[in-house]
Amino acid sequence: EAQVTQNPRYLITVTGKKLTVTCSQNMNHEYMSWYRQDPGLGLRQIYYSMNVEVTDKGDVPEGYKVSRKEKRNFPLILESPSPNQTSLYFCASSLGLNNSPLHFGNGTRLTVT
Amino acid sequence: AQSVTQPDIHITVSEGASLELRCNYSYGATPYLFWYVQSPGQGLQLLLKYFSGDTLVQGIKGFEAEFKRSQSSFNLRKPSVHWSDAAEYFCAVVPGVNRDDKIIFGKGTRLHILP
Numbered sequence: 001e002a003q004v005t006q007n008p009r010y011l012i013t014v015t016g017k018k019l020t021v022t023c024s025q026n027m028n029h030e031y032m033s034w035y036r037q038d039p040g041l042g043l044r045q046i047y048y049s050m051n052v053e054v055t056d057k058g059d060v061p062e063g064y065k066v067s068r069k070e071k072r073n074f075p076l077i078l079e080s081p082s083p084n085q086t087s088l089y090f091c092a093s094s095l096g097l098n099n100s101p102l103h104f105g106n107g108t109r110l111t112v113t
Numbered sequence: 114a115q116s117v118t119q120p121d122i123h124i125t126v127s128e129g130a131s132l133e134l135r136c137n138y139s140y141g142a143t144p145y146l147f148w149y150v151q152s153p154g155q156g157l158q159l160l161l162k163y164f165s166g167d168t169l170v171q172g173i174k175g176f177e178a179e180f181k182r183s184q185s186s187f188n189l190r191k192p193s194v195h196w197s198d199a200a201e202y203f204c205a206v207v208p209g210v211n212r213d214d215k216i217i218f219g220k221g222t223r224l225h226i227l228p
Contacts, residue, residue: 004156043203090156098209
């Protein structure tokens with residue numbers, strides 16, 4: 001089944017403790033992206049990647065890192081999480097063409113205390 | 114600035130009633146247009162898309178949307194809603210054909226269904 005898999009689904013952590021949210025897709029998609037979703041703010045893009053070893057900042061990259069060493073994986077790294085990074089995070093992928101729809105994972109709900 | 118506007122944050126309709134969710138965008142050219150649905154606890158799922166051709170497009174779950182260039186709108190419709198349609202709906206736009214034209218999402222409309 002074609003899918004985008006994020007792990008974990010839920011994560012509670014403390015300020016400053018490094019964490020990684022994994023994202024994997026099995027559709028051989030070139031394009032991958034991370035979003036955060038907050039009430040009243042909609043979806044905001046954190047980082048994206050057009051292909052292996054190519055990553056770019058989105059609209060809200062501060063406090064996040066990503067890597068794209070393999071086509072299928074695009075982990076999101078929070079080196080020193082802070083409470084304002086408490087949010088619902090989504091990974092998405094697509095073929096990379098402008099008319100290609102995004103395929104989303106089921107989300108990771110992160111709480112930083 | 115380029116933007117996508119969904120003017121209704123919340124909409125409540127009775128089961129079996131018709132539905133229209135509004136979406137307006139602020140681009141001059143014909144963009145690529147999408148509607149996504151987010152059910153509770155789920156990621157976004159594509160409902161339908163419009164690129165060119167017939168301005169009325171059909172999607173999954175009985176939804177349709179109509180592109181109106183003169184109004185810069187891409188409203189989503191369904192003739193008769195079901196309780197399972199309760200979800201959040203996002204309109205999204207890719208402004209053009211350039212590789213750096215990124216998808217822009219509206220802030221979403223949450224649909225509530227009355228039994």
